[in-house]
Amino acid sequence: MPEQSPGSRPTLEAVAARAGVSRATASRVVNGGDGVRKPLVDKVLKAVDELGYIPNHAARTLVTRRTGAVAVVIAEPEIRIFSDPFFSQQIRGISKELTAHDTQLVLLLVEGPGDFDRIARYLSGGHVDGALAFSLHTDDPLPAITRRAGIPTVYGGRPSWTADPGDQAVPYVDADNRGGARVAVQYLRDLGRERIAHIGGPPDQTSAMDRLDGYRDVLIDVDPTLVAEGGFTVESGARAMAELLERRPDLDAVFVANDLMASGALRVLRERGVAVPEQVAIVGFDDMDSVAATTDPPLTTVNQDIEGQGRLMARLLLRGLDRDRTGNGPAPDSVITPTTLVRRASA
Amino acid sequence: MPEQSPGSRPTLEAVAARAGVSRATASRVVNGGDGVRKPLVDKVLKAVDELGYIPNHAARTLVTRRTGAVAVVIAEPEIRIFSDPFFSQQIRGISKELTAHDTQLVLLLVEGPGDFDRIARYLSGGHVDGALAFSLHTDDPLPAITRRAGIPTVYGGRPSWTADPGDQAVPYVDADNRGGARVAVQYLRDLGRERIAHIGGPPDQTSAMDRLDGYRDVLIDVDPTLVAEGGFTVESGARAMAELLERRPDLDAVFVANDLMASGALRVLRERGVAVPEQVAIVGFDDMDSVAATTDPPLTTVNQDIEGQGRLMARLLLRGLDRDRTGNGPAPDSVITPTTLVRRASA
DNA sequence: CGCATGACTGAGAGCGCTTCCCGTACGCGG
DNA sequence: CCGCGTACGGGAAGCGCTCTCAGTCATGCG
Numbered sequence: 004m005p006e007q008s009p010g011s012r013p014t015l016e017a018v019a020a021r022a023g024v025s026r027a028t029a030s031r032v033v034n035g036g037d038g039v040r041k042p043l044v045d046k047v048l049k050a051v052d053e054l055g056y057i058p059n060h061a062a063r064t065l066v067t068r069r070t071g072a073v074a075v076v077i078a079e080p081e082i083r084i085f086s087d088p089f090f091s092q093q094i095r096g097i098s099k100e101l102t103a104h105d106t107q108l109v110l111l112l113v114e115g116p117g118d119f120d121r122i123a124r125y126l127s128g129g130h131v132d133g134a135l136a137f138s139l140h141t142d143d144p145l146p147a148i149t150r151r152a153g154i155p156t157v158y159g160g161r162p163s164w165t166a167d168p169g170d171q172a173v174p175y176v177d178a179d180n181r182g183g184a185r186v187a188v189q190y191l192r193d194l195g196r197e198r199i200a201h202i203g204g205p206p207d208q209t210s211a212m213d214r215l216d217g218y219r220d221v222l223i224d225v226d227p228t229l230v231a232e233g234g235f236t237v238e239s240g241a242r243a244m245a246e247l248l249e250r251r252p253d254l255d256a257v258f259v260a261n262d263l264m265a266s267g268a269l270r271v272l273r274e275r276g277v278a279v280p281e282q283v284a285i286v287g288f289d290d291m292d293s294v295a296a297t298t299d300p301p302l303t304t305v306n307q308d309i310e311g312q313g314r315l316m317a318r319l320l321l322r323g324l325d326r327d328r329t330g331n332g333p334a335p336d337s338v339i340t341p342t343t344l345v346r347r348a349s350a
Numbered sequence: 351m352p353e354q355s356p357g358s359r360p361t362l363e364a365v366a367a368r369a370g371v372s373r374a375t376a377s378r379v380v381n382g383g384d385g386v387r388k389p390l391v392d393k394v395l396k397a398v399d400e401l402g403y404i405p406n407h408a409a410r411t412l413v414t415r416r417t418g419a420v421a422v423v424i425a426e427p428e429i430r431i432f433s434d435p436f437f438s439q440q441i442r443g444i445s446k447e448l449t450a451h452d453t454q455l456v457l458l459l460v461e462g463p464g465d466f467d468r469i470a471r472y473l474s475g476g477h478v479d480g481a482l483a484f485s486l487h488t489d490d491p492l493p494a495i496t497r498r499a500g501i502p503t504v505y506g507g508r509p510s511w512t513a514d515p516g517d518q519a520v521p522y523v524d525a526d527n528r529g530g531a532r533v534a535v536q537y538l539r540d541l542g543r544e545r546i547a548h549i550g551g552p553p554d555q556t557s558a559m560d561r562l563d564g565y566r567d568v569l570i571d572v573d574p575t576l577v578a579e580g581g582f583t584v585e586s587g588a589r590a591m592a593e594l595l596e597r598r599p600d601l602d603a604v605f606v607a608n609d610l611m612a613s614g615a616l617r618v619l620r621e622r623g624v625a626v627p628e629q630v631a632i633v634g635f636d637d638m639d640s641v642a643a644t645t646d647p648p649l650t651t652v653n654q655d656i657e658g659q660g661r662l663m664a665r666l667l668l669r670g671l672d673r674d675r676t677g678n679g680p681a682p683d684s685v686i687t688p689t690t691l692v693r694r695a696s697a
Numbered sequence: 698c699g700c701a702t703g704a705c706t707g708a709g710a711g712c713g714c715t716t717c718c719c720g721t722a723c724g725c726g727g
Numbered sequence: 728c729c730g731c732g733t734a735c736g737g738g739a740a741g742c743g744c745t746c747t748c749a750g751t752c753a754t755g756c757g
Contacts, residue, residue, distance in 0.1 A: 012476070014743055025707040030745060038705065057475045061417070062743035064408035065712050072456075091438075098459040102468065107477065110422075110457045112445040121449065128404045129359070130454065237644070297584070361713055372737045377715060385735065409713035412742045 013054040022050040033058060069132055069328070073106055073320060074154075076122060076136040078113035078145060088291050089309060090137070093159060096313025097135060104321050106132075119144050127152040133320045135159065140207045146173065155327065157320040157335070159312065161209045174323065174335045176315045178307035180210050180288075183342030184217025187286045187305050188258050190344055192221065196256035196284055200229040202243040202268060204260040211235070214260045214288060229254065233264045240264025244271040255283055256350065262287040262294040262304055269298050269349070284350035300348035307342045315340065360401040369397035380405060416479055416675070420453055420667060421501075423469060423483040425460035425492060435638050436656060437484070440506060443660025444482060451668050453479075466491050474499040480667045482506065487554045493520065502674065504667040504682070506659065508556040521670065521682045523662045525654035527557050527635075530689030531564025534633045534652050535605050537691055539568065543603035543631055547576040549590040549615060551607040558582070561607045561635060576601065580611045587611025591618040602630055603697070609634040609641040609651055616645050616696070631697035647695035654689045662687065 019029035024043055031039050032047040033056075039047075050056070064070050075097060077090065094108075101108050109131055111122055126134060126149060133155040136145050146164065149156040158175035191199050201218045204211025219225060228250045233239035240259060244267065247254060259265035265287035269279060277283050279300055287295060290306035315338055323335040366376035371390055378386050379394040380403075386394075397403070411417050422444060424437065441455075448455050456478055458469055473481060473496060480502040483492050493511065496503040505522035538546050548565045551558025566572060575597045580586035587610060594601060595618070606612035612634035616626060624630050626647055634642060637653035662685055670682040 015745095016743075026744080027708075027746075028706060031706090034745085040705070043706085057471070059412070059743050060475060060477055061408045061411035062712090063745075065406070065412055065714090065743080066745045068712080070408070075457075094457075095459065095461075098457065099461060102459075102461070102465075107472075108457045108459075109419075110441075110445065110455045112442065112449075112455075114442075114446060114449070118449075124404070125454075128407060130407055362715095363713080373714080374716075374738080375736060378736095381715085387735075390736090406713050409742090410715075412713080412744090413715045415742080 012059075013056045014059070015056070018047065018050045018054055018056050021054060022046040068129075070130060071106055072109050072131045073101060073317070074109045074111050074126065074131040074134040076111045076113065076134055076145060078119075078122075078137070078143065088293055089289070092309040093137075093313035093316075096310035096315075097317045098313075099310075100314040100317035100321070104317075106317075106321065119148065123148045123152065126154045132324050133157075135316050135320060142207075155320060155323045157316045157323070159316050161213070161337075163207070163209050172337070174319050175337045176312050176319065177210070177337070177339055178312065179339050179342045180213035181217040181220065183288065183305040183307065183344075184214040184258065184260075185220050186342070186344050187288070188218050188221040190303075191256040191258060191284055191286060191350060194256070194284060194350065198229065198251065198254045199256040199258060200231070200247050200251060200254045201225075202231050202233050202240060202247070202257060202259040202264050204233060204235045204264070206232065208235075211260055218258055233260070233267075235261050235263060237263050237267040237270075240267030241271045242267075244268035248272075248275065248277075256285070257283060258286050258288075260288055262289045262291045262302060265302055265304070265349075266294055266298050269300075269302070273299070280348065280350050286344075286350045290345050295345070295347065298349070303347045303350040304345055305342050306345045308340060312340055359406075360403045361406070362403070365394065365397045365401055365403045368401060369393040415476075417477060418453055419456050419478045420448060420664070421456045421458050421473060421478040421481040423458045423460065423481055423492060425466075425469075425484070425490065435640055436636070439656040440484075440660035440663075443657035443662075444664045445660075446657075447661040447664035447668070451664075453664075453668065466495065470495045470499065473501045479671050480504075482663050482667055489554075502667060502670045504663045504670070506663055508560070508684075510554070510556050519684070521666050522684045523659050523666065524557070524684070524686055525659065526686050526689045527560035528564040528567065530635065530652040530654065530691075531561040531605065531607075532567050533564075533689070533691050534635070535565050535568040537650075538603040538605060538631055538633060538697060541603070541631060541697065545576065545598065545601045546603040546605060547578070547594050547598060547601045548572075549578050549580050549587060549594070549604060549606040549611050551580060551582045551611075553579065555582075558607055565605055580607070580614075582608050582610060584610050584614040584617075587614030588618045589614075591615035595622065595624075603632070604630060605633050605635075607635055609636045609638045609645075609649060612649055612651070612696075613641055613645050616647075616649070620646070627695065627697050633691075633697045637692050642692070642694065645696070650694045650697040651692055652689050653692045655687060659687055 015026050015029050019026045022029060024047060028039060028043060029047050031037065032044050036044045075094065098108055111125065113119065113122060134149055135157055137159040146162060158173060161175055161177045162173060188199060199222060201215065203215045206212060231243035231247050233243040240263060243264065257268060259268055265285055269285060272279050272283060279285055285302065287302045287304035290304045295302040295304045319335045319338065362373050362376050366373045369376060371394060375386055375390060376394050378384065379391050383391045422441065445455055458472065460466065460469060481496055482504055484506040493509060505520060508522055508524045509520060535546060546569060548562065550562045553559060578590035578594050580590040587606060590611065591614065604615060606615055612632055615632060619626050619630060626632055632649065634649045634651035637651045642649040642651045666682045666685065
């Protein structure tokens with residue numbers, strides 16, 4: 004690779020000159036070379052190579068009006084954000100897919116409520132072609148922002164407002180939370196468990212609600228005392244478990260809405276000398292490898308392909324952007340990814 | 351905020367026209383307004399506001415040759431990456447600082463060894479003004495890449511080659527690992543412990559080595575059987591603890607190079623019925639809030655301000671970029687951030 | 698053999714912005 | 728009241744690239 008002399012990189016002009024063609028032809032070659040005869044293509048490529056030419060991104064963006072960048076907006080006031088393997092795996096998937104399409108990942112962390120202004124300005128500023136967002140809470144202002152900015156956006160997780168009629172559909176990627184929950188609870192029932200409790204997640208997150216719905220699908224007329232609410236954290240899971248044991252010492256199984264809470268629940272059960280799975284069987288959700296496999300006993304849980312979801316989000320967005328540009332292809336539709344039950348020792 | 355008619359955003363030209371000034375004057379106002387009389391400034395700002403003008407970033411970059419973006423390169427083949435609260439907090443700090451300076455964060459995840467080519471191309475491509483990187487392993491190709499691309503870079507954690515003489519200094523931000531370790535071990539000794547073991551991190555990470563050095567600073571002629579090596583993971587910590595107990599059943603304290611390993615060590619001690627801190631005192635490192643406070647017993651550990659380190663990294667880089675541009679100010683220098691011992695129950 | 702047709706290539710016009718350079722208008726002192 | 732100096736505003740030149748449009752050349756067919 005040729006050394007870069009400081010401050011001056013070769014331009015297309017230089018490449019064209021060296022190859023003995025016009026700038027237009029050089030440009031054509033650099034952008035795929037359609038309609039340029041082989042010998043010229045080779046000459047240009049040779050010049051590119053010799054000069055170490057790298058296209059100027061800003062100039063290209065200026066004329067094409069496309070940035071080749073996508074924003075990933077993470078708005079999570081809680082600590083959970085990155086520490087949550089969930090996000091990190093999702094981002095990893097996104098990164099892989101974007102990279103494969105020569106698209107940059109611009110990370111936008113929302114630090115506080117006042118930040119939405121900044122985000123809005125940024126998204127409106129034409130810095131990125133599209134956005135990927137994680138819709139978490141009911142009152143999330145993000146959808147409104149992206150809509151007003153006219154930025155194509157794909158959501159991770161079913162946005163809460165998608166239930167509302169009349170709202171325009173937005174593409175999103177989500178796991179089959181309800182189906183997964185159904186399978187999990189059904190499994191517990193097939194095991195012969197009769198008083199299956201549930202520790203749910205925060206009600207303003209659709210994933211939590213969908214999992215609860217799945218639970219109810221199987222246990223139609225469930226006694227409300229068998230249901231407790233947690234906050235998707237280890238601690239809240241422990242609290243909820245304690246609460247359930249208090250209310251229903253007779254319970255013989257718990258379907259917990261995520262692995263973190265399940266690990267908290269396991270701890271409480273262990274502390275109180277309740278044998279898992281003999282006395283109480285536990286099934287979690289997410290199959291976080293850093294949690295589910297290392298609990299004692301290892302957690303039976305519902306697996307979802309989180310990284311795959313990230314990839315899918317990116318792919319959906321890129322496809323949509325491509326469609327905007329070329330004007331053809333089907334409108335991107337939401338995708339529900341499958342879930343599978345992973346049997347370990349806790350149930 | 352005015353609605354954007356699709357596809358056409360107001361230009362500086364439009365703002366200038368509406369304000370009744372030249373484009374040059376409008377530009378000056380938008381960029382700070384130096385040397386423009388108050389009434390005109392106001393007129394322009396009013397026009398900007400009314401039109402909802404947002405500068406075209408590509409055009410600006412094209413002429414100024416500055417992108418207003420910084421790359422954050424994370425090259426960690428292991429899973430640890432994001433799941434590691436370490437990175438997430440660091441990134442959070444970086445994000446805050448960059449945001450405060452209207453600079454974008456472009457995330458570059460290295461997925462595999464072959465990816466370095468892509469990273470190199472990207473960094474050379476003038477997409478970003480600078481880079482922040484986490485130097486982890488001895489043979490990391492990143493430093494060479496950024497140097498060749500001529501991209502100002504600040505490292506997180508002391509790069510291993512900084513020990514080599516003759517190598518040009520690179521700015522980095524790191525905690526006072528050695529000092530922190532010293533304080534921790536000294537604390538154990540002040541407690542009256544006499545056979546203080548050490549579980550170290552991977553030898554190709556400077557933080558691990560520096561902590562080991564701190565340990566040795568206090569325990570000058572330490573018996574090598576008291577030192578075991580781990581990989582900064584829970585499991586490796588457990589393994590190392592088991593190994594130490596095997597070799598030296600008489601040990602009465604362990605200084606562990608990070609909290610994750612410490613939690614693994616605690617588990618092993620608990621399983622074997624060794625009382626902590628009565629029989630064996632444990633001190634960790636990092637003070638990860640998701641770990642140190644929730645172990646049983648809560649972990650005495652060495653705290654470092656990780657988010658602050660991230661901020662510092664960004665600040666150092668921005669200062670360097672500013673210096674490159676204006677040509678004045680001191681060259682950015684590396685920073686070692688202080689560490690403090692946090693007393694909890696494990697020692 | 699001549700002209701039409703198609704396939705390529707080249708010239709040039711900007712994309713929106715910053716900034717240099719020059720003209721001018723205003724300030725002040727004499 | 729007039730001259731000069733200073734500071735501010737305006738014109739214009741690109742930054743590097745894409746893409747339309749027109750021109751060129753070779754070929755195929757009548």
